[in-house]
Amino acid sequence: MADDLIDPTVLRGKNPPLSIRAVLRRSALVRQTAWHHHAQGQxxxxxxxxxxxETEAGAWVVPAIHAVWVPPLHDxxxxxxxxxxxxxxxxxxxxxxxxxxSPQVIVASDVLRAAITRAATWPDGPQSDAQHRLAQVIMDEIAAAQKVSFHLPAPRDARLQRIARQITIDLADNRTMVQWADWAGIAPRTLSRHFAAETGFTFQAWRQRARLLAALEMLASGLAVTTVALDLGYDNISAxxxxxxxxxGATPGRHHDIQAL
Structure with missing residues (x-):
């Protein structure tokens, strides 16, 4: 079976039909779930x-109008x-x-979001042919969605993990790579080489990425651009x-406007 084509008989099989399940959630509280996995993809x-x-491979930040795909059995x-x-x-x-x-952030199209909103109204129990057709639309939209890189990869070396955790605790900490290496008891050259090999980013680029992904969350919560820049340790707003x-690909203000659409 081709990757981009699902046999309708799989969706409408007899014992019992396989289909998706959509759920809308609204809460006045912060939503927080401990480490877990599902038999299904989510x-x-x-x-x-x-x-x-958060996964063992790192963290993904997912602003509004985006979504994150988590494969089956993925913690x-x-x-x-x-x-x-x-x-x-x-x-x-x-x-x-x-x-x-593997986990992947995508842009959730208007069609995908509308189809999910409709699917979330379906009652439990057998689903009709029309519902299976809408499920196919959702599958097609996920497969065709634009992928975006809102991922902060995690290093595997225990010493680098200590550094990474401490950096994310205080993103305004401007210690140099040499100072971090001394803090963790690792040679600067070793730190530099391992960070690039294990994350795909230089140490400086990884820290910058950690700050910018945090900025997405801070902007989404309504903080001003100036506040975000200073809280993340930038010397000036222009930088x-x-x-x-x-x-x-957009300024912080423009990105916030796009999310609000």
């Missing part, structure tokens, strides 16, 4: 604000950056063949805006 999206998904934890309004779609493993095999635009 697509998670936020209607407002942003959510952060993950979740936290919203404020009161949670969002949705989840659960997809049986047999229908996940054409979908990514923050330039780094943000280079990474995400």
């Amino acid at each position: 697509l998670i999206g936020a209607l407002t604000g942003a959510i952060r998904i 993950h934890a979740l936290q919203s950056n404020g009161p949670f309004q969002g949705w989840s779609v659960y997809i049986p493993p047999a229908l996940c063949a054409g979908l990514p095999t 923050f805006i330039a780094a943000f635009k280079k990474t995400f």
